[in-house]
Amino acid sequence: MIGDTFRALSDKTRREILxxxxxxxxxxxxxxxxxxxxxxxxxxxxxxxxxxxxxFVERKGQNIIYSLNTTVFQDIMAWLMKFND
Amino acid sequence: MIGDTFRALSDKTRREILxxxxxxxxxxxxxxxxxxxxxxxxxxxxxxxxxxxxxFVERKGQNIIYSLNTTVFQDIMAWLMKFND
DNA sequence: TAGATATTTAGATTTATATCTAAATATTAC
DNA sequence: GTAATATTTAGATATAAATCTAAATATCTA
Numbered sequence: 070m071i072g073d074t075f076r077a078l079s080d081k082t083r084r085e086i087l088x089x090x091x092x093x094x095x096x097x098x099x100x101x102x103x104x105x106x107x108x109x110x111x112x113x114x115x116x117x118x119x120x121x122x123x124x125f126v127e128r129k130g131q132n133i134i135y136s137l138n139t140t141v142f143q144d145i146m147a148w149l150m151k152f153n154d
Numbered sequence: 155m156i157g158d159t160f161r162a163l164s165d166k167t168r169r170e171i172l173x174x175x176x177x178x179x180x181x182x183x184x185x186x187x188x189x190x191x192x193x194x195x196x197x198x199x200x201x202x203x204x205x206x207x208x209x210f211v212e213r214k215g216q217n218i219i220y221s222l223n224t225t226v227f228q229d230i231m232a233w234l235m236k237f238n239d
Numbered sequence: 240t241a242g243a244t245a246t247t248t249a250g251a252t253t254t255a256t257a258t259c260t261a262a263a264t265a266t267t268a269c
Numbered sequence: 270g271t272a273a274t275a276t277t278t279a280g281a282t283a284t285a286a287a288t289c290t291a292a293a294t295a296t297c298t299a
Contacts, residue, residue: 076164079157080257091237097276110258112277117256131266131275142237149234152176152227165287182246195288197247202286216245216296 071148074141077121082106083114087123087137094136156233159226162206167191168199172208172222179221181214 077083086100101111115135118124125136162168171185186196200220203209210221 072164072166072169075160079161079164081157084157087237107259108276113257133276137237139237142234146231146234149227149231152172152222152224153231192289193246198287218246
């Protein structure tokens with residue numbers, strides 16, 4: 070749902086995570102280390118990004134790797150296009 | 155702030171209001187009549203859209219007229235573009 | 240100016256979100 | 270199998286958002 074996407078993007082921490090992932094995939098730990106909040110809190114943000122399909126998730130050994138899924142960005146763009154007639 | 159824009163767009167009622175305004179300006183009352191919630195509640199949503207600069211507001215006699223401001227959509231598009239490389 | 244209409248604001252309540260601590264799960268290495 | 274590391278989940282609490290009712294403000298008309 071597009072509402073979930075906008076809700077996911079409304080949080081600053083989550084937008085920063087997405088920005089980081091532009092430079093390539095990262096583990097949950099690497100992402101969490103960039104923020105002052107607890108790992109559990111960042112994990113919660115990652116779940117919201119995952120549910121909104123804004124990121125791909127994959128386990129690699131002990132780590133869980135996050136990477137960008139850009140297809141949803143295109144869905145939003147399509148929605149926004151409706152307004153720039 | 156882009157976060158305010160995304161937060162404004164995360165609500166279904168507010169997205170529906172914006173959709174309606176694509177067909178032309180409307181008074182607060184006309185907008186509110188389209189929803190099952192109270193006028194006061196819709197007024198609250200209109201304030202959020204106004205604060206996020208997604209709509210223009212102007213009084214015309216007894217009525218207050220809302221219309222789309224598409225410039226902010228372009229700001230979001232620019233932000234999203236960062237992800238489609 | 241008084242009454243009617245249109246809209247917003249204030250204050251209360253309910254629901255959702257962000258964060259924390261503690262515990263659970265999964266994987267690796269010994 | 271036990272310990273160590275990485276990550277998530279569960280449960281609690283605090284903050285924010287959506288909604289309602291009631292009251293306030295602004296404009297128009299008689």
